[in-house]
Amino acid sequence: xxxxxxxxxxxxxxxxxxxxxxxxxxxxxxxxxxxxxxxxxxxxxxxxxxxxxxxxxxxxxxxxxxxxxxxxxxxxxxxxxxxxxxxxxxxxxxxxxxxxxxxxxxxxxxxxxxxxxxxxxxxxxxxxxxxxxxxxxxxxxxxxxxxxxxxxxxxxxxxxxxxxxxxxxxxxxxxxxxxxxxxxxxxxxxxxxxxxxxxxxxxxxxxxxxxxxxxxxxxxxxxxxxxxxxxxxxxxxxxxxxxxxxxxxxxxxxxxxxxxxxxxxxxxxxxxxxxxxxxxxxxxxxxxxxxxxxxxxxxxxxxxxxxxxxxxxxxxxxxxxxxxxxxxxxxxxxxxxxxxxxxxxxxxxxxxxxxxxxxxxxxxxxxxxxxxxxxxxxxxxxxxxxxxxxxxxxxxxxxxxxxxxxxxxxxxxxxxxxxxxxxxxxxxxxxxx
Numbered sequence: 001x002x003x004x005x006x007x008x009x010x011x012x013x014x015x016x017x018x019x020x021x022x023x024x025x026x027x028x029x030x031x032x033x034x035x036x037x038x039x040x041x042x043x044x045x046x047x048x049x050x051x052x053x054x055x056x057x058x059x060x061x062x063x064x065x066x067x068x069x070x071x072x073x074x075x076x077x078x079x080x081x082x083x084x085x086x087x088x089x090x091x092x093x094x095x096x097x098x099x100x101x102x103x104x105x106x107x108x109x110x111x112x113x114x115x116x117x118x119x120x121x122x123x124x125x126x127x128x129x130x131x132x133x134x135x136x137x138x139x140x141x142x143x144x145x146x147x148x149x150x151x152x153x154x155x156x157x158x159x160x161x162x163x164x165x166x167x168x169x170x171x172x173x174x175x176x177x178x179x180x181x182x183x184x185x186x187x188x189x190x191x192x193x194x195x196x197x198x199x200x201x202x203x204x205x206x207x208x209x210x211x212x213x214x215x216x217x218x219x220x221x222x223x224x225x226x227x228x229x230x231x232x233x234x235x236x237x238x239x240x241x242x243x244x245x246x247x248x249x250x251x252x253x254x255x256x257x258x259x260x261x262x263x264x265x266x267x268x269x270x271x272x273x274x275x276x277x278x279x280x281x282x283x284x285x286x287x288x289x290x291x292x293x294x295x296x297x298x299x300x301x302x303x304x305x306x307x308x309x310x311x312x313x314x315x316x317x318x319x320x321x322x323x324x325x326x327x328x329x330x331x332x333x334x335x336x337x338x339x340x341x342x343x344x345x346x347x348x349x350x351x352x353x354x355x356x357x358x359x360x361x362x363x364x365x366x367x368x369x370x371x372x373x374x375x376x377x378x379x380x381x382x383x384x385x386x387x388x389x390x391x392x393x394x395x396x397x398x399x400x401x402x403x404x405x406x407x408x409x410x411x412x413x414x415x416x417x418x419x420x421x422x423x424x425x426x427x428x429x430x431x432x433x
Contacts, residue, residue: 002039003111003177006133006140007031007191009044010115010125011094012072015086015406019048019070020279021246023199024116026146030170031114031188033181041110042191043103045094045125046072049196067275067302068197068244080124082401087415097128104136112177113137117146117156120382120400121407127159134160143173150218151383152400167218168204184226186233195240199248202230202259206251208283210319211386212352212379215250222251224259231266238272246277253286261291264298274299281306281347284322284330292330292337303334304375307346310363314354318387324366331370341432344372350421351379351409353390360421368428376425378405379412 009024024044031040044050048062048070064070072093079090113133117126126144133140145165149156156164163176174181189195205219237245252260267274276298282305295303309315310324327346334344346367352358360376367374380403381391388397394411395402402408409418 002037003179004108005031005034005038005040005177006110006113007040007042007044007188008100008113008115008129009042009046010117010122010129011045011092011097012119012122013077013080013090013092013124014119014122014404015088015090017072017074017091017093019046019064019072021068021197021199021244021277022046023197023246025187025199025201025248027114027116028187028189028191030145030173031191032185033170033183034177034179035182035185035188037179038177040188040191041103041107042188043095043100044192045100047095047192048072049192049194064196067277080401082396082399083404083407086404086407086410088406088410092125094125097132100129101132101136104132109137110140113140113142115142115144115161117144117148119380119403120148120152121380121402121404123148123152123156123159123400126156130160141176143176145170145173147214147218148400151214155398155400168220184229186229186236189233189237189240189242192240195237195242197244197246198237198240198242199246200230200233200237201225201248202227202263203249203251203254207254208251208319208321210321212318212349212382212388213250214382214385217382217384219250222254224255227259227262227266230263231270234267234272234274235270238274242274244275244277246279248280250280251283252278252280253283253291256286256291261294264294267298272299276300277302278304280304282330284327287330287333289333289336292333292339296334296337296339300339302343302345303339304345304347305330307363307367308349308352309358309360310366311357311359314358317354317357328370331372335371341371342373345375346370346372347375347377349379350376350418351405351412353379353381353387353412355413361424364421364425364428368431371432373429373432374425376422378409380405381408 074091142161143163144161150166203224205222206215207222381388
């Protein structure tokens with residue numbers, strides 16, 4: 001008899017959250033490797049397509065935009081003690097706790113529960129899931145994996161899971177469950193039934209070592225994934241009626257002649273029609289005119305590009321990922337390829353430890369001068385990274401709640417200054433319309 005495995009993507013506890021093509025990709029990929037060898041049930045607290053608020057007036061608030069993004073169901077809750085002084089409302093995002101308890105009471109006991117973890121400061125949602133499983137199905141073995149489980153391994157051990165998987169080496173998981181995986185299988189997207197929004201990865205890791213990024217710590221260096229597996233996964237999502245696909249690669253354009261270009265040529269050859277998106281920030285250094293044309297032809301609709309700052313000294317001190325002239329050339333290539341400037345967005349960091357040399361306002365105006373949108377991304381200090389480690393002078397880094405991007409930015413920049421800069425960015429974006 002196949003083991004019964006519950007897949008869980010927990011709710012979010014935060015000051016702000018938005019469905020930016022968010023899917024538990026690692027969780028689904030692990031399940032896919034066990035396809036046909038175990039029986040699965042997925043409970044995704046953040047699946048807006050299936051989980052609706054009870055009131056019709058509230059349903060309108062979680063409606064998706066044309067690219068599949070939208071607001072989560074939310075409930076205002078008390079702030080935890082470490083965040084008590086942050087002048088923002090704190091909320092729980094996702095399906096109700098009672099709905100998960102009802103599921104646990106309806107189904108016969110699961111043998112295992114695989115729980116996805118994401119942001120380190122979202123661990124209260126993970127703790128909630130573990131508590132409910134322990135209460136209603138105490139015999140179920142609980143296994144954590146993902147970013148929080150890796151970056152804050154010692155802290156995660158206090159939540160009471162039976163096994164914690166660090167990084168991308170899953171052999172301890174296979175050994176614990178007692179099943180030999182088939183890693184050539186695509187992620188288990190069929191667990192959703194009909195699918196509107198999916199995610200895909202053509203590679204793992206990144207060749208750069210930016211001082212603020214956890215990717216090298218979690219994934220290591222750059223590794224391409226098998227092309228045929230990626231295409232099989234894409235076609236699975238197409239068969240499930242997906243319309244929007246977000247690429248979760250951290251270096252999607254790196255070695256594009258070996259990875260992205262062959263993939264896109266195959267999608268065009270097979271006449272696959274989807275809307276592609278890049279929420280994880282493209283590296284402008286590799287965005288040539290030829291690649292921009294191929295991407296727009298293949299169906300890319302939104303382009304999020306990492307700039308962080310236009311100040312050359314700041315760029316040099318944080319990893320030299322990209323320089324301003326490279327960024328400007330990439331934007332021109334996208335525009336020439338027919339990309340809509342309203343759908344080209346430059347990420348810039350707000351609240352960085354080295355913001356004194358970042359010259360953020362100059363950077364915002366530099367982006368505005370290129371005729372594209374800017375987005376201020378609040379800085380989240382990540383333990384084990386050079387920039388994260390210096391943040392102990394402002395917050396207690398041993399408490400993952402203090403990695404919260406909203407909280408840290410307000411502590412680092414100040415409540416009023418943070419609001420002023422964000423309002424300036426909104427005004428600059430309005431001027432483009």
